[in-house]
Amino acid sequence: MNTLNTVRIAVACSAALFAGLALADSPADPSQGAPSASQDVGGTPMxxxxxxxxxxxxxxxxxxxxxxxxxxxxxxxxxxxxxxxN
Incomplete structure (x- = not known):
């Protein structure tokens, strides 16, 4: 096998690994991230x-x-x- 092809395969595998890790760190349910506007009413000032x-x-x-x-x-x-x- 050619050295250039081996490097390309290694780069592609590492990119796929990093993309998979980045997706694994993202929250599963994006609706749980921020409270709704109705929950922000009242309370103490920030x-x-x-x-x-x-x-x-x-x-x-x-x-x-x-x-x-x-x-x-x-x-x-x-x-x-x-x-x-003074």
Missing amino acids: THSASGAPMALTHAQVYQDLLRSEQSGERDRLNKDIYHG
Whole structure:
């Protein structure tokens, strides 16, 4: 047998093997993957994105947190103790 034919057969067999492994890893029933829209109603707001990273706060949320920390005295305590500010 020719060496080129042997290489072609080996490449074809390995491609078929990898394709079979990829298909074996896919879910058997695609309808079980994501919940329907009716199941998304209500609940608590998401705190993490789909990738698992924490979601960013909005400008309004950050501003409200600043006002809350000023009123409770937490901002002054942090500036004095941690940041060694005025």
